[in-house]
Amino acid sequence: MNLGQRFAGKSVIVTGGASGIGRATVLRLSAEGARVLAVDLDEKGLSALQAEHPGLSVRAGSVADEATAQSVVAQWVEQAGGLDVLVNMAGIIRSGHAAAMSYDAFMSCVTVNLGSTFLMCREALPHLERTGGNIVNAASTSSHFGHPFLTGYAASKGAVAAYTQSLAWEYLKRGVRVNAVAPGGIETPLAKSVQTGMVEDADWELYGHLSPINGFASPDKIAGVIAMLASEDGGHMNGAIVRIDGGVHA
Numbered sequence: 001m002n003l004g005q006r007f008a009g010k011s012v013i014v015t016g017g018a019s020g021i022g023r024a025t026v027l028r029l030s031a032e033g034a035r036v037l038a039v040d041l042d043e044k045g046l047s048a049l050q051a052e053h054p055g056l057s058v059r060a061g062s063v064a065d066e067a068t069a070q071s072v073v074a075q076w077v078e079q080a081g082g083l084d085v086l087v088n089m090a091g092i093i094r095s096g097h098a099a100a101m102s103y104d105a106f107m108s109c110v111t112v113n114l115g116s117t118f119l120m121c122r123e124a125l126p127h128l129e130r131t132g133g134n135i136v137n138a139a140s141t142s143s144h145f146g147h148p149f150l151t152g153y154a155a156s157k158g159a160v161a162a163y164t165q166s167l168a169w170e171y172l173k174r175g176v177r178v179n180a181v182a183p184g185g186i187e188t189p190l191a192k193s194v195q196t197g198m199v200e201d202a203d204w205e206l207y208g209h210l211s212p213i214n215g216f217a218s219p220d221k222i223a224g225v226i227a228m229l230a231s232e233d234g235g236h237m238n239g240a241i242v243r244i245d246g247g248v249h250a
């Protein structure tokens with residue numbers, strides 16, 4: 001693909017950047033000229049990414065941890081001279097029967113998927129206001145459609161969508177756009193862990209309508225939409241939760 005340079009001179013943070021959609025986004029925005037910091041818990045994944053792409057900046061740590069989120073943003077802004085785009089892709093999934101799910105499993109989805117989004121947005125907003133920048137969060141088709149046996153995950157993603165829309169309103173007159181992607185089944189370790197980790201006696205008939213009819217899409221398909229939203233091409237998009245699922249929820 002012949003890519004443009006929509007992010008030339010732009011400074012970007014991508015969380016969950018070592019794997020899946022986050023990794024594809026790091027590579028896409030870098031290819032379009034951005035200076036990117038990839039943040040992830042997975043140190044090995046970050047090392048592999050940097051070995052393949054030596055120009056990239058990486059930072060290991062949990063963005064669900066308040067002090068880490070604060071220092072990730074502060075140090076990158078100091079190093080890069082500002083921040084134009086924040087992409088929050090760090091996420092986890094937990095499957096199981098609602099009646100058997102532990103409180104810890106439920107809350108881990110909330111803490112990581114919603115909590116890290118809140119922390120990173122809060123830290124980044126003053127910097128994004130200065131540059132007229134924008135945020136892209138990770139919602140999911142489960143934000144708006146039922147996903148049985150994934151209730152904690154779905155609840156956290158519904159909250160990410162609501163948070164995204166409210167934040168977009170709050171910053172409407174302050175020049176910061178806030179959008180989210182809502183992918184369907186994308187071929188990543190997270191999606192594979194659902195397929196292989198589903199509880200044995202789950203009623204697959206209930207889950208069946210969620211299976212992507214044309215198969216799982218590549219993370220590049222989401223990275224391309226994130227790049228559009230974060231660039232001037234998406235300059236009139238704000239508070240949008242963009243469903244990207246090949247049409248299975250049309």
Ligand SMILES: NC(=O)c1ccc[n+]([C@@H]2O[C@H](COP(=O)([O-])OP(=O)(O)OC[C@H]3O[C@@H](n4cnc5c(N)ncnc54)[C@H](O)[C@@H]3O)[C@@H](O)[C@H]2O)c1
Pocket residue numbers: 015016017018019020021022039040041042045061062063064065088089090091092112113116138139140141182183184185186187188189190191219
């Ligand atoms: N794959 C799908 O089908 C799909 C569908 C809808 C939404 N999503 C969302 O897209 C986002 C990316 O998911 P993916 O499918 O690429 O998964 P993935 O597992 O490939 O990548 C997620 C990355 O987040 C990192 N991470 C997890 N917790 C973290 C933390 N506390 N701090 C820093 N990094 C952390 C993981 O180490 C991993 O590298 C997630 O928010 C996910 O919920 C994925």
